[in-house]
Amino acid sequence: MIQTLIAKIQKTNAPVVVGLDPMLGYIPDQIKEKAFHEMGETLEGAAEAVWQYNKAIVDAIYDLVPAVKPQIAMYEQFGIPGLQAFKKTVDYCREKGLVVIGDVKRGDIGSTSAAYATAHLGQVQVGSSLLTPFGEDFATVNPYLGTDGIKPFLDVCKAENKGIFILVKTSNPSSGEFQDRLIDGKPLYELVGKKVDEWASECMAGNYSLVGAVVGATYPEMGKVLRQVMPKSFILVPGYGAQGGKAADLVHYFNEDGLGAIVNSSRGIIAAWKQEKYASYGAEAFADASRAAVIDMVTDINQALQNR
Amino acid sequence: MIQTLIAKIQKTNAPVVVGLDPMLGYIPDQIKEKAFHEMGETLEGAAEAVWQYNKAIVDAIYDLVPAVKPQIAMYEQFGIPGLQAFKKTVDYCREKGLVVIGDVKRGDIGSTSAAYATAHLGQVQVGSSLLTPFGEDFATVNPYLGTDGIKPFLDVCKAENKGIFILVKTSNPSSGEFQDRLIDGKPLYELVGKKVDEWASECMAGNYSLVGAVVGATYPEMGKVLRQVMPKSFILVPGYGAQGGKAADLVHYFNEDGLGAIVNSSRGIIAAWKQEKYASYGAEAFADASRAAVIDMVTDINQALQNR
Numbered sequence: 147m148i149q150t151l152i153a154k155i156q157k158t159n160a161p162v163v164v165g166l167d168p169m170l171g172y173i174p175d176q177i178k179e180k181a182f183h184e185m186g187e188t189l190e191g192a193a194e195a196v197w198q199y200n201k202a203i204v205d206a207i208y209d210l211v212p213a214v215k216p217q218i219a220m221y222e223q224f225g226i227p228g229l230q231a232f233k234k235t236v237d238y239c240r241e242k243g244l245v246v247i248g249d250v251k252r253g254d255i256g257s258t259s260a261a262y263a264t265a266h267l268g269q270v271q272v273g274s275s276l277l278t279p280f281g282e283d284f285a286t287v288n289p290y291l292g293t294d295g296i297k298p299f300l301d302v303c304k305a306e307n308k309g310i311f312i313l314v315k316t317s318n319p320s321s322g323e324f325q326d327r328l329i330d331g332k333p334l335y336e337l338v339g340k341k342v343d344e345w346a347s348e349c350m351a352g353n354y355s356l357v358g359a360v361v362g363a364t365y366p367e368m369g370k371v372l373r374q375v376m377p378k379s380f381i382l383v384p385g386y387g388a389q390g391g392k393a394a395d396l397v398h399y400f401n402e403d404g405l406g407a408i409v410n411s412s413r414g415i416i417a418a419w420k421q422e423k424y425a426s427y428g429a430e431a432f433a434d435a436s437r438a439a440v441i442d443m444v445t446d447i448n449q450a451l452q453n454r
Numbered sequence: 455m456i457q458t459l460i461a462k463i464q465k466t467n468a469p470v471v472v473g474l475d476p477m478l479g480y481i482p483d484q485i486k487e488k489a490f491h492e493m494g495e496t497l498e499g500a501a502e503a504v505w506q507y508n509k510a511i512v513d514a515i516y517d518l519v520p521a522v523k524p525q526i527a528m529y530e531q532f533g534i535p536g537l538q539a540f541k542k543t544v545d546y547c548r549e550k551g552l553v554v555i556g557d558v559k560r561g562d563i564g565s566t567s568a569a570y571a572t573a574h575l576g577q578v579q580v581g582s583s584l585l586t587p588f589g590e591d592f593a594t595v596n597p598y599l600g601t602d603g604i605k606p607f608l609d610v611c612k613a614e615n616k617g618i619f620i621l622v623k624t625s626n627p628s629s630g631e632f633q634d635r636l637i638d639g640k641p642l643y644e645l646v647g648k649k650v651d652e653w654a655s656e657c658m659a660g661n662y663s664l665v666g667a668v669v670g671a672t673y674p675e676m677g678k679v680l681r682q683v684m685p686k687s688f689i690l691v692p693g694y695g696a697q698g699g700k701a702a703d704l705v706h707y708f709n710e711d712g713l714g715a716i717v718n719s720s721r722g723i724i725a726a727w728k729q730e731k732y733a734s735y736g737a738e739a740f741a742d743a744s745r746a747a748v749i750d751m752v753t754d755i756n757q758a759l760q761n762r
Contacts, residue, residue, distance in 0.1 A: 167566070169565065170579075170580070178581075182580075182581055186583075187580045187581030187582060187583040188580060188583065188585065189578075189580065189585050189587065191580060191581070192578070192580040217562075217566055217569075219560070219562055219566045219567070219569035219570045219573065220566070220569050222569065222570065222573040222574075222587065222588075223569040223570070223572045223573045223578050223587055224578060224580075224587060225541070225573070225578075225585075225586075225587035225588060226534065226537055226538055226541060228573075228587070229534055229537055230534055233533070233534060251560070251561060251562055251596075252527070252559070253559060253596060254525075254527055254559055255624065255625070255626040255629075256626065257477065258475070258525055258527045258528070259527070261525075261527035261528050261530065261531040262527045262530065262531075264531045265527065265530040265531045265533070265536075266530075270497075270500070270531050270532060270533075271478075272478070272490075272495045272496060272497065272499060272500040272532075273486075273490055273495030273499070274495060275494075275495040275496065277496065277497050277533070278533075279497065279530065279531055279532060279533035279536070280530075280533060288559075288561060288596050288598055289598070289632065290596055290597070290598040290621060290624075290632060290633070291621070291624050291626060291628070291629060292626065292628035292629055292630070292631035292632055292633070293628040293631060294626040294627060294628040294629070295626070295628075313598060313599070316563065316598075316599050317563070318563040318564065318599060318600065318602040318603070319602060320599070320600035320601040320602040320603075321563075321599060321600055321602070322600070323600035323601060323649065324597065324598060324600055324642065324645065324646065325598070325600070327637040327638075327642070327645065328637065328638075329635040329636065329637055329642075330635075330636075334632065334635070334637075334642070337632065337635065338632065341631065
């Protein structure tokens with residue numbers, strides 16, 4: 147699957163992933179009103195609004211980018227109907243040829259981690275049937291529980307040619323509380339990065355591994371070090387744009403081959419119509435605003451890569 | 455909610471939680487055959503089998519214990535129908551008067567963590583409606599992202615009188631890879647424990663906090679230290695029984711008041727009928743085997759507490 151992602155990055159010339167993290171506040175009134183009129187101010191109504199909003203954005207951007215990253219929390223908050231909208235979004239994006247990174251940040255141990263890996267990347271056996279629960283291509287995974295939590299994901303990645311991105315250094319202000327603390331003179335995130343590199347070695351597919359890492363755009367000096375620590379891993383980079391990460395800071399997340407990183411933007415793209423820069427599109431043409439924001443982001447990142 | 459949990463522990467005299475972590479392999483054939491006959495070898499069929507199995511066990515044990523802990527991964531692996539069975543289980547257990555600890559191990563940052571907190575412990579606003587997505591009483595939370603990830607859960611706990619258990623030292627063999635590493639001479643789990651104590655101080659409800667911790671039964675010496683580090687937090691203790699934790703090892707997880715810990719057993723209870731000790735019940739009376747296993751577990755733990 148990492149080879150598919152690489153091929154799509156090369157085809158679109160866009161090392162960019164669009165975060166499908168719908169908040170009701172981002173969704174234009176006309177979509178919400180229609181959904182609530184049809185289904186009430188219910189979980190079903192909210193889920194329908196989310197789905198219609200996602201679909202319009204995906205239709206507007208699917209030819210520009212290799213991948214999308216739906217954040218499952220934003221769907222889970224609308225209960226079962228919300229998760230149905232998540233599943234519909236995953237299926238629709240895959241139909242449109244997009245690689246789907248499920249931002250699920252799951253992590254547990256043993257058979258429980260295996261169940262999460264099955265849920266998001268694998269197939270579950272029921273009697274003699276093999277069934278696909280959610281069917282993303284990649285998932286994000288939390289490393290706090292150690293190898294016991296990661297190994298079941300590696301097994302599914304190898305068996306199903308899927309991939310994971312393991313949290314190493316997250317983009318948020320307080321990520322340093324634990325992740326930056328020194329252990330034998332090195333920060334915890336570097337220790338986690340070294341384990342990611344070990345796990346990555348077990349799951350190679352060409353020049354890259356099925357095992358990648360999450361490193362926030364907001365800590366570029368750390369990103370530079372982690373690029374060296376995990377040479378075989380793709381880095382999924384959150385924090386560009388709305389969280390403050392700039393394209394010039396991100397060039398060191400890439401390898402010399404121009405690959406090795408994929409930069410996420412969520413509200414910067416999906417809520418572009420609410421920004422001053424794209425306000426002229428108006429609420430009706432919100433998806434066109436998203437398309438313009440993707441084009442600007444891709445240009446910004448590619449210019450920075452050319453100037454490095 | 456911690457006061458409700460304490461009252462139920464005192465009423466049942468059982469500092470015990472039953473983990474509802476159904477694997478298809480634990481479910482007796484007669485239940486699976488009926489569900490597959492009605493709904494096919496589908497996700498719906500698997501979810502129906504899980505639900506019927508859970509219901510029978512809950513009916514057999516609800517008067518003996520204060521709480522249950524459904525592990526959401528085991529439901530998520532059956533996709534949307536699996537999560538519908540999770541929600542039905544949560545609702546049914548609450549109807550039966552049980553406190554429900556959603557073992558979800560969620561954790562993200564900012565608005566994303568807020569969405570998870572809403573999903574599991576809160577209410578979501580849709581138009582002018584306030585709706586309950588999943589409605590557990592407690593949730594387990596992963597601390598790797600720091601305060602940004604925890605704070606939204608604290609806000610929901612305070613607003614809704616709910617609670618969380620934060621992973622501190624997990625029960626699995628490789629938990630030490632990161633959690634035991636020394637930072638300024640103290641292991642990471644102790645540093646996390648100190649932060650839990652700070653967060654707990656913000657959310658007091660009587661003598662205990664709405665913020666608890668997860669500390670595995672398999673590391674009793676560490677449990678003893680962590681009991682001192684987090685005096686206001688209830689400790690949720692996985693790893694008893696099947697994972698090797700013994701009652702005598704667990705007494706130091708409790709405070710002098712006889713409270714402060716609640717010990718989980720999952721397959722030791724729900725799959726009791728498959729153990730030699732309870733084999734005489736047979737597959738038909740699997741729920742009675744679970745009841746017998748609960749009684750034995752409660753006796754075992756209370757004897758250890760009396761002998762300390």
